[in-house]
Amino acid sequence: MKKHRNIKRRSFLKASGAASATALGGCQKIKNVNKGIHEFLNRFEEVPVPHGIETWKTTTCNLCSSSCGIRARTIDGRLVSIEGNSAHPVNRGGICPRGVNGLHILYNPNRLSGPMKKTGSGDSSKWERISWDDAMKAVTGNLKSLRTQSPQSLMFLHGKPSTSLEVSFADRFMQAYGSPNYICYMDGHDYYDSSMLDAIYLMQGINAAPSYDIGNSNFVLSFNTDIFESHENLMQSLKAYGQAHSERPSGRCRFVHVGPRLSASASTADKWIPVRPGTEGVLALGVAHVIIREDLYDYNFVNINCSGFEDRTDESGKTERGFKSVVMSEYAPSDVSNMTGVKVEEIIRLARDFASSRPALAVGNRTQTRIQLAVHSLNALLGSINTKGGILFPPDIVLKKEGEKSSSIYGENNTDFLSKIISSPESPVKALFIKNANPIYSSLESALWRKALDKIPFKVSFSGIMDETSSLCDMILPDCTYLEKWNGSAVATSEGYQVFSISRPVVEPVVECKASEDVLLNIASGLSPEVAINFHWKSFSDYVELAIEGLFEAGRGSRLGEEFEGTWVRLLEKAGWRIPSEGGLDEFKKTIIDAGGWWDPIYYYGELSRVILKPTGKFELMPAIKSMTNYSFPELTETDETREQYFALHVSKPASLAALTNPNSPWMLDNITSVLTDRWNTWIEINEEIAKKLGFKRGDEVIVESDKGKIRAEVTPTKSIHPEFVSIPAGMGHVIPGEWSNGIGSNAADIMSAVRDPVTGIFLADKTKVKIYKA
Ligand code: SF4
Numbered sequence: 001m002k003k004h005r006n007i008k009r010r011s012f013l014k015a016s017g018a019a020s021a022t023a024l025g026g027c028q029k030i031k032n033v034n035k036g037i038h039e040f041l042n043r044f045e046e047v048p049v050p051h052g053i054e055t056w057k058t059t060t061c062n063l064c065s066s067s068c069g070i071r072a073r074t075i076d077g078r079l080v081s082i083e084g085n086s087a088h089p090v091n092r093g094g095i096c097p098r099g100v101n102g103l104h105i106l107y108n109p110n111r112l113s114g115p116m117k118k119t120g121s122g123d124s125s126k127w128e129r130i131s132w133d134d135a136m137k138a139v140t141g142n143l144k145s146l147r148t149q150s151p152q153s154l155m156f157l158h159g160k161p162s163t164s165l166e167v168s169f170a171d172r173f174m175q176a177y178g179s180p181n182y183i184c185y186m187d188g189h190d191y192y193d194s195s196m197l198d199a200i201y202l203m204q205g206i207n208a209a210p211s212y213d214i215g216n217s218n219f220v221l222s223f224n225t226d227i228f229e230s231h232e233n234l235m236q237s238l239k240a241y242g243q244a245h246s247e248r249p250s251g252r253c254r255f256v257h258v259g260p261r262l263s264a265s266a267s268t269a270d271k272w273i274p275v276r277p278g279t280e281g282v283l284a285l286g287v288a289h290v291i292i293r294e295d296l297y298d299y300n301f302v303n304i305n306c307s308g309f310e311d312r313t314d315e316s317g318k319t320e321r322g323f324k325s326v327v328m329s330e331y332a333p334s335d336v337s338n339m340t341g342v343k344v345e346e347i348i349r350l351a352r353d354f355a356s357s358r359p360a361l362a363v364g365n366r367t368q369t370r371i372q373l374a375v376h377s378l379n380a381l382l383g384s385i386n387t388k389g390g391i392l393f394p395p396d397i398v399l400k401k402e403g404e405k406s407s408s409i410y411g412e413n414n415t416d417f418l419s420k421i422i423s424s425p426e427s428p429v430k431a432l433f434i435k436n437a438n439p440i441y442s443s444l445e446s447a448l449w450r451k452a453l454d455k456i457p458f459k460v461s462f463s464g465i466m467d468e469t470s471s472l473c474d475m476i477l478p479d480c481t482y483l484e485k486w487n488g489s490a491v492a493t494s495e496g497y498q499v500f501s502i503s504r505p506v507v508e509p510v511v512e513c514k515a516s517e518d519v520l521l522n523i524a525s526g527l528s529p530e531v532a533i534n535f536h537w538k539s540f541s542d543y544v545e546l547a548i549e550g551l552f553e554a555g556r557g558s559r560l561g562e563e564f565e566g567t568w569v570r571l572l573e574k575a576g577w578r579i580p581s582e583g584g585l586d587e588f589k590k591t592i593i594d595a596g597g598w599w600d601p602i603y604y605y606g607e608l609s610r611v612i613l614k615p616t617g618k619f620e621l622m623p624a625i626k627s628m629t630n631y632s633f634p635e636l637t638e639t640d641e642t643r644e645q646y647f648a649l650h651v652s653k654p655a656s657l658a659a660l661t662n663p664n665s666p667w668m669l670d671n672i673t674s675v676l677t678d679r680w681n682t683w684i685e686i687n688e689e690i691a692k693k694l695g696f697k698r699g700d701e702v703i704v705e706s707d708k709g710k711i712r713a714e715v716t717p718t719k720s721i722h723p724e725f726v727s728i729p730a731g732m733g734h735v736i737p738g739e740w741s742n743g744i745g746s747n748a749a750d751i752m753s754a755v756r757d758p759v760t761g762i763f764l765a766d767k768t769k770v771k772i773y774k775a
Contacts, residue, residue, distance in 0.1 A: 052076030058085055058560075058596030060489060060501040061099045062164070062482035066090060067491040067499075068099060068235050069560065069596045072483065072506035079106055079483065079507050084235075087561030089493050089599055090501065091235035097671050104665045106483050106510055110738050111464055114512035116476040127466075127476075132514060135477055140526040142458055143177070146431055147527060151178030153430040155417075155456075159185050159437025164489040165547055166517055168401060169540065170435070173520045176534040177527070181429070183417075185437050195762055196364060199372035202623040203380070205613035208393050211496045212363055215243035216389040217253055219357035221287075221350075223280040223375045224259030224365040226653060228268045240494040241268065254357065256350065258283055258342075259365070261650060261685070261727055262720030273350065277648035277725045278766035279340040280365055281374035281628060283347070286336030288374075289327050290351030291381055297355070298383030305608055306380055307618035323377065323621040341722075358382055359389025368765060369757055370627040377624040385619065386611045392496030392603065393611040399490065399500070400550030418448045427455040434461050435479065435516055440468035441734060441747065444754035444763055462516040468736050478513045480505075485515035486541040488548075488597075496603035499560070500551060502544065502593055515540055545589055548598070552588045557600030559591045645694065647686075649706065649768040650727040651748045666740045669732075682745035684713035684772070685727040691717035694772070701775040704728065704746075706768050708753055711746035712775055726770065 054075050061068045061082075069088020073081045082102050086093030115135035116127045146154060156174050158167060167184065174182035201207055212227075214220055214237060227237045244253035257269035258280055266272045275283055291297050302309050311322045333347040354360050360382050364375035376391075384390030421427045432453075439449040453459060453472050461470035462479040470476050479485075487503040517540035524535040537543055551557065592598050612619050669680045684704060686696065696702065700715040704726070713728055721727060732745025755767040 057504070057506045058088075058594065059483070059506050060487070060503040060596065061095070061102060062487060062489070062503055063098050063102065063105075064234065065160075065163075065489075065491070066235050067164075067489040067501040068095060069501060070095060070099060070102075074507060077507060079103060085560075085596055088501070088596055089497075089499055089560065089601065090239075090491060092239050094235050094239060096234055097668065101665055101668050102481075102483060104667055106481050106507070108465070108665065110466075111511050111513075112466065112476060112478040114478065116478075118474050132512065135475065136519070136522055136526070139460055139475065139477070140523050143431060143523060144527055146458075147177060147531075150430065152180060153428060154179045154433070155181040155183065155429045155431070156433040156435075157183050157185050157437055157439075158435050163491065164487050165399075165540075165544055166487050169517050169543060170433075170520065172401075172534065173524060176524060176531045181417075185439070195369040195372050198369040198762065199364065199376050199623075202369075202373065203376055203614075203620050204385075204611060205615070206393060206611055208611075209492070211392040211394055211492045211494050212237070212240075212361055213359075213389050213392050213496065214240035214253070214361065214494055216250075216495070217244060217359050217361045218250060218389060219354050219360035220244070220253060220255045220363060221354050221360065221378070222255070222257045222259075222265065222269070222363045223284060223371060224257070224261075224263075224275075225363045226263060226265050227363060228265040236494045254353070256354075260648075260722035260725040261652075262718075263652065267720075273342055273346065274722055276339065276341045277650065277722060278368075281368070281371035282331070282336055283340045283342060284362065284364075284371070284374040284378055285327055285331040285624070285628065286333055286340070286342075286347045287351040287354060288323075288377060288381060289331045289336070290333060290348050291355045291378075292324055292327060294352070294355075296352065297381040298358075301383030301385070302381060305385070305612065305619055307614070307616050307620050308622035323625055326625045354378075355382060359384055359387055361390055369762060373624040373627045377621055380619045380621060386607060387605055392492075392605075394492035394496050394498050394603075395610070397490040397498045397500055397600075398550045398554040399488075399547040400553065401547065418445065418452045421452040421455055422448065427452075427457070429456050431458040432456050432460070432473075434459065434463075434469060434473065436462075438463075438467045438469045440472065441736075442730075442749055444749055444752050446749065462519070464511075464513060465738065466736055467738075468734065471736055477516070477519055478511065479516040479519075480509050480513040483507060484509045484513065485517075486539075486544045488544045495601075497599065497601050498557075499597055499599045500547075500592075501597040502548075504541075504593060517543070548589050548592055549585060551592070551598050552585050557598055559595035560597045560599055561595050645690065646769045646771050647726040648724055648766055649704075649751070649770045650725055651752060651765070652727050652729050654729050654731065669740060669744065679714070680732075680744045682711070682713045682728055682732050682748075683716045685716050685718050685721050686772070687721050687723040687725075688717040688719050690723050691715060696772075696774070702772050703775050704751060704770050704772050706751040706753060706770045708768075709750045711748070711750050713746060726772065 052075050054073065057072050057074070059070055059072055061070045068091035069085030071083045071085050072079055073083070082095065082100055084091050084093040084095035084099070113129065115130050115132055117130045117135070117138070118125050119128050120126055143154065154174070154177055156170055156179075158170055171182050174180070197207065197209060200210060212220075228234070228241065241255070244255070255269045256271045256273060257266040258273045258275050259266055260275055260277045262272055309323050311319055311325050313319045333344045336342070336347055337344045361384055362375045362378040364372035379385055379391050386392055417429070421429055440446050440453070443449050449469075450472070453469070459473040459475075461473040461476045463470040463476060464478045464481065466476070482503050484505050484507060485503070486505065489501050489503075491499050491501055493499060521535045521537065521540060525532045537546075609617070614620055684702065691697070696715045696717065698715060698717055701712055702715055703710050704713050711733065728746075728748050730748045733747030733750070734741040734744070736742055751768065751770060752763075753768040755764050756762065757764050
């Protein structure tokens with residue numbers, strides 16, 4: 001904040017002038033920070049400070065998939081603060097800036113005041129505020145007639161996929177309606193979250209998100225993962241890091257970060273090893289080479305539980321080289337050093353330290369399956385699969401859902417439906433529900449999305465705020481925020497055990513919103529008796545309570561905050577006993593809701609038959625090798641004629657910005673930009689020496705150009721980035737009428753190349769090359 005008070009008006013005007021002179025994607029605004037935040041705070045000056053009855057309620061933050069427990073303080077029904085819930089095992093009282101910002105999301109003056117309907121078309125279209133009754137009649141009528149003709153032509157695009165009940169409820173709606181087209185969608189800024197899942201599936205055959213047991217590990221080797229920035233389990237990782245660095249009987253954990261940039265995660269580490277962009281997987285296999293050569297691997301685990309380690313000869317006499325042969329012949333430290341830029345001695349020392357500090361854990365970069373596969377092979381070599389201090393696979397929680405099965409299609413790997421919609425004379429999708437997703441802003445294929453949306457006759461958005469995608473819809477039914485509605489999320493802790501975390505309304509809705517689940521329930525009851533029968537509840541809160549019944553019937557675990565004598569509870573539970581701390585079902589539900597959730601703090605290590613589901617029953621090592629073969633690393637050349645330097649582009653996900661498809665919050669913008677720039681603007685981190693060579697100084701406005709497009713950014717020279725690498729943040733550059741988001745900074749997705757991995761279909765993050773020149 002201090003820096004902003006020193007902002008020079010001249011430099012602000014100069015920047016503004018430069019911005020208005022450009023033709024890049026419309027007019028870009030660079031906002032004076034103090035002005036923006038004061039505008040926001042002034043809105044509250046007329047609101048008297050409440051003096052009245054104070055209440056505290058436990059609930060869950062739903063702003064990312066961590067699902068931290070929070071406590072909401074209200075005075076006379078008005079929310080005045082949000083704190084972490086110290087009894088919640090996910091965050092133990094901690095809360096990140098995004099979580100605190102919930103207050104600003106709730107009271108954001110740009111929230112839609114109620115349902116909106118678009119009238120007219122093209123340039124003459126305008127939005128009209130309508131009543132909920134009229135909105136429900138219009139949507140139900142439309143869907144009713146569509147269902148009699150082609151129910152499958154209703155599509156539901158649900159962003160922020162998670163294990164929460166809102167997802168299973170929407171899936172249930174689509175199944176009852178008769179459409180298989182329920183798509184859980186991760187967009188351009190979240191696409192990389194699935195690369196770890198793909199790697200685990202290819203090597204272990206299990207479709208499950210892992211937990212990293214950092215708190216019990218002796219050595220965490222991170223290959224450019226943003227574990228302490230925007231990882232899906234941010235607060236848990238931070239909590240586990242504190243535990244790992246405390247005085248433990250096993251000693252302090254060492255944390256080494258490998259990557260081309262001194263990120264927030266790298267700066268938390270005991271050591272940062274800079275590496276050429278995109279070569280983290282090569283370094284992982286170089287570490288594997290030393291571990292095998294020096295016989296430091298877990299011989300028993302590899303021989304009994306892994307497949308593909310040794311060469312194998314098939315019945316026809318043909319020999320296939322195994323993991324060991326390939327790693328020993330192609331990933332010698334000298335070769336790896338040439339590719340990665342890491343010194344030979346450093347590679348050898350790293351491998352020895354890592355292998356001799358078991359339990360040790362390798363955590364991969366979330367951007368690429370190729371890197372994840374190489375990194376995960378290290379976990380197998382050290383036998384860190386489902387062991388304390390290793391990588392864990394939480395079992396499912398038993399929630400009661402009345403015969404539901406998941407039918408979700410995961411959309412980020414397969415957006416073929418876009419081309420189908422565009423190329424068919426008549427769109428096969430006739431109606432679209434879109435929730436928690438803003439692909440026009442964040443997809444790397446936003447142009448395709450725009451064309452596809454144009455062809456879909458009836459589009460309904462559940463966005464609570466006008467964003468780039470909802471502005472192209474026909475109707476907006478604003479969802480309530482997580483502080484005004486019910487939900488429940490199954491979430492795993494870093495120690496592997498399961499938590500069911502409950503959200504409930506802590507205030508009355510601030511605007512005329514409705515929980516989207518209650519809207520679906522309402523629509524279902526108006527469609528037909530056979531649809532309605534699947535939605536016999538009065539409201540979504542009954543569905544949440546039904547889920548809790550499953551926990552009661554399972555006879556395990558207890559309300560949050562209740563500590564266990566772990567060992568004897570484990571023995572009793574194994575023998576089929578339950579520790580009843582509550583009376584009947586009703587009391588159980590009330591206790592669980594008041595406490596903010598339920599947990600089962602027992603985790604069973606080992607159980608390899610549960611976590612390795614390949615047909616062979618073995619952990620497959622060869623995918624790590626195959627994915628690396630024939631992979632072309634981005635060429636970074638200096639063109640002689642133009643003397644233009646090309647860089648590998650990295651797009652960071654600052655915790656404060658990236659999770660917000662529409663940030664529109666001055667406090668969040670201030671929170672992140674105050675570290676690196678004077679203004680609310682997109683910055684570009686460039687190696688200090690390179691910036692000097694190119695004649696750039698701090699604060700210069702530059703054009704960052706890829707083969708897809710160009711954006712503007714503000715130069716931030718730094719020693720902490722590899723010379724071949726530049727980094728910009730995701731989350732700015734919106735072009736919709738949000739006072740604190742519209743036109744501020746640039747949208748990284750506008751220059752990110754949409755190149756997909758041919759095997760997994762996910763976008764390859766290291767395929768964007770950019771050049772930079774003065775604006
Ligand atoms: S880590 Fe996620 S769930 Fe936890 S407080 Fe932050 S935004 Fe909320």
